[in-house]
Amino acid sequence: MGHDLLIYNALLLTLEPESRPWYQGYVAIQGSKIAAVGQASGIQNLPNATEYWNAGGSLVMPGLVNTHCHAAMTLFRGLADDLPLEQWLHQHIFPGESRWVDYDFVYTGALLAAAEMIRGGVTTVADAYFWEAGARQAFAEAGLRAVTAQGVIDFPAPGVPDGSDNLAVAREFIESGRRSPDGLITSTLFCHAPYTCSAGTLQGAKALTRSHNLPFFIHLAETRQEADQIRHQTGLSPTAYLDSLGLLDEKTVAVHAVWVDETDRQLLARRGVKISHCPESNLKLAAGVAPVAELIQEGAIVGLGTDGAASNNNLDLWGEMSLAAKIHKVVRQDPTVLPARQVVEMATRQGAQVLGLEDVTGSLAPGKDADLIVLELRQPHLTPMYDPFSHLVYTARAVDVQQVMVQGRWLMRHRELLTLDWQILREKVRGWAGKIMPGAAGFFQGMADQA
Ligand SMILES: [Zn+2]
Numbered sequence: 001m002g003h004d005l006l007i008y009n010a011l012l013l014t015l016e017p018e019s020r021p022w023y024q025g026y027v028a029i030q031g032s033k034i035a036a037v038g039q040a041s042g043i044q045n046l047p048n049a050t051e052y053w054n055a056g057g058s059l060v061m062p063g064l065v066n067t068h069c070h071a072a073m074t075l076f077r078g079l080a081d082d083l084p085l086e087q088w089l090h091q092h093i094f095p096g097e098s099r100w101v102d103y104d105f106v107y108t109g110a111l112l113a114a115a116e117m118i119r120g121g122v123t124t125v126a127d128a129y130f131w132e133a134g135a136r137q138a139f140a141e142a143g144l145r146a147v148t149a150q151g152v153i154d155f156p157a158p159g160v161p162d163g164s165d166n167l168a169v170a171r172e173f174i175e176s177g178r179r180s181p182d183g184l185i186t187s188t189l190f191c192h193a194p195y196t197c198s199a200g201t202l203q204g205a206k207a208l209t210r211s212h213n214l215p216f217f218i219h220l221a222e223t224r225q226e227a228d229q230i231r232h233q234t235g236l237s238p239t240a241y242l243d244s245l246g247l248l249d250e251k252t253v254a255v256h257a258v259w260v261d262e263t264d265r266q267l268l269a270r271r272g273v274k275i276s277h278c279p280e281s282n283l284k285l286a287a288g289v290a291p292v293a294e295l296i297q298e299g300a301i302v303g304l305g306t307d308g309a310a311s312n313n314n315l316d317l318w319g320e321m322s323l324a325a326k327i328h329k330v331v332r333q334d335p336t337v338l339p340a341r342q343v344v345e346m347a348t349r350q351g352a353q354v355l356g357l358e359d360v361t362g363s364l365a366p367g368k369d370a371d372l373i374v375l376e377l378r379q380p381h382l383t384p385m386y387d388p389f390s391h392l393v394y395t396a397r398a399v400d401v402q403q404v405m406v407q408g409r410w411l412m413r414h415r416e417l418l419t420l421d422w423q424i425l426r427e428k429v430r431g432w433a434g435k436i437m438p439g440a441a442g443f444f445q446g447m448a449d450q451a
Contacts, residue, residue, distance in 0.1 A: 002048035003028040003035050004408070010055035011377065012037065013388060015062050015348045015363040021388050027060060029370045032182075032407040037364050059375040059388060061344075062363050063123025063404065064317045065351025067276040068217075068255045068305025071127045071135050072101065072109030074116065075432050076310040085223055085285045093310060097130070100436055101158035106134030108428045114142035115420050116315045120398035121373040123406045124362075126253070126276070126305070126355055128190035128217055130158040132173055140185055143411045143419045145371060147355050149190035149217050150174070152205050154197050167204050174212060183360070183369075184407060190217035194238045195226050199245055206247045215356055216247070217276075220254040223287045227259040239264035248273050253354055255305065257295065258288040265291065269298035274354040277346070279323045281307035293328050293337045303351035304343075316398045321347050325393045340393040374403035 005028070012025025014037055028036040028047050040046050073093075080092035106129060117125060127135050128149040139146035150173035151157060152166045160169050170189040177187045191197045191205050202218075209216040221227055221238040230238045239260055242248055250272030257275050260268065268275065277292050292302055304324060306315045325343045329335050352362025361371045377385065381395050404412040411419050433440040 002050055003030050004049065005029040005051045005053065006046060006049035007053050007055055007060060007372075007374075008040065008043070008046055010058060010060040010374075011388060012039070012364070013059065013061040013344075014365060015345060016365055017349075019363075025060065027364060027370070027372065029408050032369055032409075034364055034366055034368050034370050036366055055374060057377065058402065059377055059392075060364075060372055061375070061392075062348045062361065063371040063373045063406065064121050064347050065124040065303060065355065065357075065362060066117060066122045066306055066315065066317055067126050067253065067274075067303035067351050067354045068278055068307055069113065069117075069125050069127045069315060070129045070308030070310075071113035071125070071138070071315075072106040072129050072131075073308035073310040074112045074315070075100075075105060075109040075429065075436065076308075077313050079310065079436065081284075081313070085287060086225065088285065088311070096436065097158050098156070100432075101130060103131050103134045103159075105158075105432060106131040107138050108134075108425075108432055110135035110138035111142065111420060111425050112429050113309070113315055114138055114144055115417060115422060115425060118142065118144065118404050118411050118417060118420075119401065119415065120316050120318065121375075121401035121404060122315070122317055123371040123373065123404060123411075124352065124355065124357065126215075126217065130160065132187075133176070136177060136185055136187060141419065143184070143406050143409055145184045145357075145361060145369075145406055147186045147188060147215060147357075149188045149215075151192060152189050152197060152201060153192040154201055166201065167208065170205065171208055174208065174214065182407065186214065188212070188214035188216070193219040193222070193226065194241055195229050202242070202247055203245050206245075206252075209251065213251070215251050215253055215274075217253045217255060218242070218247070220257055221259040221264070222256040222282075223285075224259055237261065237264050239267055243267055243271065250274070251356065255307075256282065256287065256290060258282055258290045260291065260295070262294070265295050265298045265300070268295065269300040273300065275300050275302040276305040276354060277302050277324060278305040278307040278320070279327055280320055281305075281311045283323070283327070284313075285311055289327055289331050292324065293332060296342075301350055301353045302346055303354035304347050317347050318392075318396055318398050321393045340387070341389040343393050344389050370405055370408040372405050373401050375400045376402045 008026040012022040022039040124145040126147040132150040136148045248271040255276040349362040
């Protein structure tokens with residue numbers, strides 16, 4: 001029996017452990033799943049299929065996994081930059097959120113985020129925000145794989161005017177769509193931080209995700225100020241504090257983990273806590289540099305995340321890969337730290353592990369879902385190529401991604417989005433931007449006039 005689709009004549013990186021690049025590689029797809037991968041010289045040696053697609057020597061690899069995002073914040077992109085985190089959060093982001101964020105804001109911002117991420121080769125995203133049902137709807141329409149998490153915080157938040165309702169709202173979100181029928185969307189929750197959620201909220205939230213066997217997300221030890229505050233209040237580091245509450249286990253995803261000392265790192269690794277490393281956000285907000293090489297040495301699984309577009313300001317995992325590969329080298333004054341292949345694994349297979357999705361995505365292997373991307377290699381900045389992993393980390397860019405597939409369905413062909421209408425979406429974004437900053441619509445108009 002033949003397969004549905006055979007992608008062949010590819011430079012194939014499966015990202016399976018210890019795998020080597022395959023020249024003249026192929027991927028056979030049956031329905032939503034990968035049926036076979038291999039290498040074949042000559043079309044006569046390929047498996048049978050209904051449809052053949054000649055990749056023309058392009059690079060085929062698993063789609064990227066963004067382990068931390070606040071998709072709706074694309075609508076705040078570039079609104080407030082170059083400020084201390086406290087000032088940025090309390091004078092710009094929280095007030096903007098309380099004024100503007102509703103279901104349509106989140107839906108529109110998440111559609112914009114989805115468009116940007118698909119065009120950058122992201123096939124799986126872990127998202128966390130308020131009105132998260134709007135993001136869930138947007139990702140479902142875009143065809144992306146998403147772990148959507150309703151935000152939990154102990155003060156009034158968009159859609160949760162009374163902070164004491166936060167867990168009830170999160171429970172309702174989880175129970176209204178825990179897993180979509182196609183398995184692409186997971187619904188869970190996200191506690192904002194140890195300093196914005198009480199011990200009771202943290203424990204209640206963890207109990208809720210535990211009862212549904214879902215990942216639990218939390219910003220942890222992002223800034224020195226947070227670490228000082230928690231130590232002042234509890235006598236413990238943020239990591240030890242969460243452990244004292246019973247929050248640390250293999251389903252917990254600690255986002256940032258910048259201010260973690262050796263004892264904290266050993267604790268995180270021992271508990272099997274997954275780490276989402278967001279280097280660009282940490283640098284832009286001057287939070288610090290997470291000790292990622294040390295965390296990996298202790299045995300922690302680390303994925304990469306973009307964080308929200310208000311603190312990055314894009315959702316480009318290629319930039320995160322490049323930065324992650326370099327920042328730890330300079331901090332450790334050791335150019336052998338985080339070599340290219342390890343960083344590509346963080347953006348793919350290990351990212352899937354962080355989200356508990358390692359059985360369905362993150363590498364190209366028979367039985368996994370067909371989540372893959374294709375990069376055009378015949379470009380000056382990718383020529384010559386001696387080591388594909390080196391190019392992916394140190395020279396490739398989001399615009400090099402030509403095709404994107406999730407669960408066997410093309411979301412982008414030849415850089416054209418197939419599930420989203422960019423013209424309609426752009427008008428929706430323009431409407432929101434004009435509200436958030438009256439006059440901003442003029443920027444759009446100016447661009448339209450020039451076009
Ligand atoms: Zn974040």
